[in-house]
Amino acid sequence: MEFKFAIGPRVRKSPFFDAAVAAGVTRFTTYNHMYMPVSYGDLEAEYWRLKQGVTFWDVACERQVEIVGPDAAALAQYLSPRDLTRCTSGQGKYVLLCNHAGHLINDPVLLKLNDERFWFSIADSDVLLWVRAIAAERGYKAQVREPDVSPLAIQGPKAEAVVCDLFGDWPRDLKYFWFRETELEGIPLVLARSGWSKQGGFELYLQDGARGSELWNLVREAGRPYDIGPGAPNNIERIESGLLSYGGDTDDETNPFEVNLGKYIDLDIEADFIGKTALREIARTGPKRRQVGLFLDGENIVPNQHRWDVTLEGEIVGKLTAATYSLQLKRNIALALIELRAAESGRGLVVRADDGPRRAEVTGIPFC
Amino acid sequence: MEFKFAIGPRVRKSPFFDAAVAAGVTRFTTYNHMYMPVSYGDLEAEYWRLKQGVTFWDVACERQVEIVGPDAAALAQYLSPRDLTRCTSGQGKYVLLCNHAGHLINDPVLLKLNDERFWFSIADSDVLLWVRAIAAERGYKAQVREPDVSPLAIQGPKAEAVVCDLFGDWPRDLKYFWFRETELEGIPLVLARSGWSKQGGFELYLQDGARGSELWNLVREAGRPYDIGPGAPNNIERIESGLLSYGGDTDDETNPFEVNLGKYIDLDIEADFIGKTALREIARTGPKRRQVGLFLDGENIVPNQHRWDVTLEGEIVGKLTAATYSLQLKRNIALALIELRAAESGRGLVVRADDGPRRAEVTGIPFC
Numbered sequence: 001m002e003f004k005f006a007i008g009p010r011v012r013k014s015p016f017f018d019a020a021v022a023a024g025v026t027r028f029t030t031y032n033h034m035y036m037p038v039s040y041g042d043l044e045a046e047y048w049r050l051k052q053g054v055t056f057w058d059v060a061c062e063r064q065v066e067i068v069g070p071d072a073a074a075l076a077q078y079l080s081p082r083d084l085t086r087c088t089s090g091q092g093k094y095v096l097l098c099n100h101a102g103h104l105i106n107d108p109v110l111l112k113l114n115d116e117r118f119w120f121s122i123a124d125s126d127v128l129l130w131v132r133a134i135a136a137e138r139g140y141k142a143q144v145r146e147p148d149v150s151p152l153a154i155q156g157p158k159a160e161a162v163v164c165d166l167f168g169d170w171p172r173d174l175k176y177f178w179f180r181e182t183e184l185e186g187i188p189l190v191l192a193r194s195g196w197s198k199q200g201g202f203e204l205y206l207q208d209g210a211r212g213s214e215l216w217n218l219v220r221e222a223g224r225p226y227d228i229g230p231g232a233p234n235n236i237e238r239i240e241s242g243l244l245s246y247g248g249d250t251d252d253e254t255n256p257f258e259v260n261l262g263k264y265i266d267l268d269i270e271a272d273f274i275g276k277t278a279l280r281e282i283a284r285t286g287p288k289r290r291q292v293g294l295f296l297d298g299e300n301i302v303p304n305q306h307r308w309d310v311t312l313e314g315e316i317v318g319k320l321t322a323a324t325y326s327l328q329l330k331r332n333i334a335l336a337l338i339e340l341r342a343a344e345s346g347r348g349l350v351v352r353a354d355d356g357p358r359r360a361e362v363t364g365i366p367f368c
Numbered sequence: 369m370e371f372k373f374a375i376g377p378r379v380r381k382s383p384f385f386d387a388a389v390a391a392g393v394t395r396f397t398t399y400n401h402m403y404m405p406v407s408y409g410d411l412e413a414e415y416w417r418l419k420q421g422v423t424f425w426d427v428a429c430e431r432q433v434e435i436v437g438p439d440a441a442a443l444a445q446y447l448s449p450r451d452l453t454r455c456t457s458g459q460g461k462y463v464l465l466c467n468h469a470g471h472l473i474n475d476p477v478l479l480k481l482n483d484e485r486f487w488f489s490i491a492d493s494d495v496l497l498w499v500r501a502i503a504a505e506r507g508y509k510a511q512v513r514e515p516d517v518s519p520l521a522i523q524g525p526k527a528e529a530v531v532c533d534l535f536g537d538w539p540r541d542l543k544y545f546w547f548r549e550t551e552l553e554g555i556p557l558v559l560a561r562s563g564w565s566k567q568g569g570f571e572l573y574l575q576d577g578a579r580g581s582e583l584w585n586l587v588r589e590a591g592r593p594y595d596i597g598p599g600a601p602n603n604i605e606r607i608e609s610g611l612l613s614y615g616g617d618t619d620d621e622t623n624p625f626e627v628n629l630g631k632y633i634d635l636d637i638e639a640d641f642i643g644k645t646a647l648r649e650i651a652r653t654g655p656k657r658r659q660v661g662l663f664l665d666g667e668n669i670v671p672n673q674h675r676w677d678v679t680l681e682g683e684i685v686g687k688l689t690a691a692t693y694s695l696q697l698k699r700n701i702a703l704a705l706i707e708l709r710a711a712e713s714g715r716g717l718v719v720r721a722d723d724g725p726r727r728a729e730v731t732g733i734p735f736c
Contacts, residue, residue, distance in 0.1 A: 004373065306377050
């Protein structure tokens with residue numbers, strides 16, 4: 001089944017939209033109320049380019065929630081269960097956002113621009129609404145807004161070469177998630193070593209939405225000697241690498257411990273944060289479910305369009321959230337969120353795929 | 369330009385998804401993290417069916433935010449600037465949700481199921497996050513969740529006939545936005561006189577997501593004598609009728625007075641509500657912008673894919689948010705949010721459409 005996509009003013013166009021269209025984008029999704037390219041027509045070629053070469057992605061839909069003001073640092077800490085006391089200017093950190101019940105509501109990268117200015121580079125939920133509500137109800141002295149900032153990712157083993165051809169040698173010394181405010185031919189941007197793959201790379205946080213095509217073309221030209229091509233976050237690579245898709249792999253009641261992210265929860269810090277009491281209780285009693293990797297039997301699997309039931313002796317014990325045929329492992333792999341007892345025994349599982357039942361075997365994450 | 373739509377597990381399928389696909393849906397958007405059909409291939413035929421006959425729509429993406437508990441009524445009032453003291457069980461009300469700055473963040477229909485149970489039937493923003501944050505920070509004794517509830521709309525002048533064939537005669541006496549909990553062949557649902565058109569009709573709030581196709585088929589069969597057909601909220605009709613599209617016609621700083629919704633703001637009630645101070649100040653100084661209708665010169669207009677600048681003597685004075693060729697008026701109409709002085713003079717405006725400038729004349733809303 002193929003459906004057309006409605007383009008209208010309720011959902012925003014990215015600053016890179018026109019450039020992506022000119023480059024031949026064929027398929028979109030929406031993310032944070034913005035169109036997001038997901039393919040240029042050959043997912044397998046895009047996968048290999050990401051794994052072996054270099055690719056660039058319109059990920060403007062990773063919107064920023066900016067917090068500015070004298071209480072910005074205190075507010076950022078109240079919002080995130082990770083200890084931020086040693087986070088310095090120019091440093092980014094992967095943080096989880098949980099609600100008061102300890103359930104995941106987003107998993108952004110937090111960028112500390114200075115002591116009074118932070119960006120949460122968010123996954124697909126309206127964190128802006130949430131942060132404004134918290135800040136206002138608690139009287140934090142901080143402005144909360146969505147700035148004109150739109151990331152363009154350059155990913156793959158040759159990404160560093162492209163970025164150094166554009167910016168000089170200094171990006172080689174950037175540590176993972178660290179960043180610097182800079183410019184490119186007068187285009188203001190933040191350059192960070194980050195991106196939603198495990199192949200290495202950078203994100204250019206464009207700070208002038210009117211100059212999207214200009215930045216796109218600069219990257220394309222710099223990448224030409226390396227055979228750069230347009231792409232998008234790649235579902236095969238991210239499953240192989242075990243990267244969490246917020247909203248894809250999580251549901252309304254997923255807590256960080258269930259998806260193996262407990263290491264980003266610092267329950268013993270002095271500062272209060274949202275969900276601290278609930279997360280302590282979950283940590284004490286242990287999670288009831290766990291995200292696991294699965295190998296699936298049978299023919300090469302068509303990626304799931306919705307969640308599939310995972311069963312043990314005929315009883316539903318959880319959901320498969322993402323399945324794909326791994327081009328590297330040459331077998332069917334999947335992520336699933338299942339009851340602890342099923343995760344621990346790991347045997348006898350059956351997945352109810354759209355094309356029929358498949359035997360499944362539990363394995364570790366990441367796959368590659 | 370036509371693009372394909374990525375279907376994957378991050379965005380949810382509606383309980384009516386399979387039925388809509390079987391009925392020939394051709395085009396989707398996403399809304400509240402759910403796929404929403406927007407056309408079955410002939411928008412003009414769908415328009416006339418809505419205006420002259422009866423049509424039914426998968427609007428499951430109008431998700432419910434349910435508030436239950438002893439403080440539910442107090443919380444609902446704190447969230448909405450409309451006086452709810454006289455709202456009784458079985459009554460719905462169109463309410464605005466504003467943030468602490470008085471800016472619109474949603475415009476749901478509020479359904480009061482009983483003194484301790486309310487639904488906000490929401491437009492496209494994550495109100496669930498926001499309400500949970502407010503409830504937790506202020507200690508309201510209320511649970512906030514998204515229940516298994518999915519509206520199916522029946523709209524058009526013959527909608528009442530279809531609904532009465534299904535439910536008996538009692539729906540004739542339902543006043544606008546009122547509702548009743550009932551069932552249809554054992555399928556639990558809420559029947560309300562409501563829907564996002566001005567052609568009259570009902571919404572069936574399905575309360576069992578496993579029975580979507582069953583309900584769809586019952587409505588289709590009951591509608592057969594009236595030549596019912598599948599459809600979707602219709603952009604031409606809604607612009608003609610001046611219905612607000614939250615997120616389409618509004619931006620991050622739109623307040624209710626700007627979009628002519630001041631009548632839903634009760635600044636003098638005793639209860640506190642979010643945004644009260646800010647809204648009082650806006651009411652005192654008056655809004656800086658106003659939503660107006662525009663007639664546009666020139667050839668039949670292709671609906672805008674993004675906002676167009678509105679200019680006065682070469683200076684940008686606001687944005688056109690929605691343009692269409694009106695099938696009823698047989699001329700180009702549009703909604704725009706522009707500076708007050710431009711709205712009040714109403715002359716000499718020029719819209720920068722994608723295909724070139726168009727002269728524009730201010731007019732009232734609704735158009736029809």
